[in-house]
Amino acid sequence: MVFYFKARPEAGDYTIFMGLDKYENEELIKYGFPEDIWFHVDKMSSAHVYLRLQKGQTIDDISEGLLEDCAQLVKANSIQGNKVNNIDVVYTPWSNLKKTSSMDVGQVGFHNSKMVRTLRVEKRINEIVNRLNRTKVERTPDLKERSSQCSGKS
Template structure:
């Protein structure tokens, strides 16, 4: 089971989601999207909360209000973190999550610690948490199938880009060949290099004229 939430609408169309338990968290870790940002309460047990950005965005593009929504949701879904103030929430791109065979179910580390950021949550804001909970939808998605569909779409897009690149290269090559042919033709048509029929006629004596000269 995965729970889906809608961030505050004035910031844009952003979806926040989290797994029911550590087993769903494991699936989310395995089949995440490049646009996913992972959130967790630092040094405490909490839900794994994800924000799905729009394609092409990075975690530098997270609106401040959306960041606050994610941080509040993580805090509210941490047994220990929900009870105390001044909680740190860490977040990082999904691709920076590191999973090894020795780790417990749902446990992760990071490939690059420098890609991990921290936001301080001073206290729980019930207004935000309640608003998010009113948008909550429960689903049982096939995360593997969703990831495979995205991979297939990305492969098709790359193929289309390669076809378009080859088409442009072919057009550029043909245009260069045409320009080269035109330059070659113009060189042949330069006036001082051309000989008219009249010039040819004046430069060559007729057979009769040659016989008269001989006589």
């Protein structure tokens, strides 16, 4: 099960999504798209939240409002991170995620730590979280199939 959210309208037509649990996150890690940017609360357990950029866009093209939507969603979906103020959210392109066989389910590292950015989130903003939750849709996509269609693999 993957949860999909619509970003703030003024940001443009962007989809934000996250897995139901660590097993779903494992699939999202494995079958991401080159346009995906991964978000997570730093040094705490949290949901893996992804932002799908438009083709040709890079991490530098993400607006402040769009970053705030993703960071608030990650914070709200972290048991520990949701309870405290002044947390850091890390984000990086999906292609920078590194998964080895020795890692726990849902755990990732990075190929290049210089590609990881950090955003400070002072507090939860319920107005943003509630707006995103009103757009929430649950789907069960075939991530492997969608990934191979995107990359042209068979």
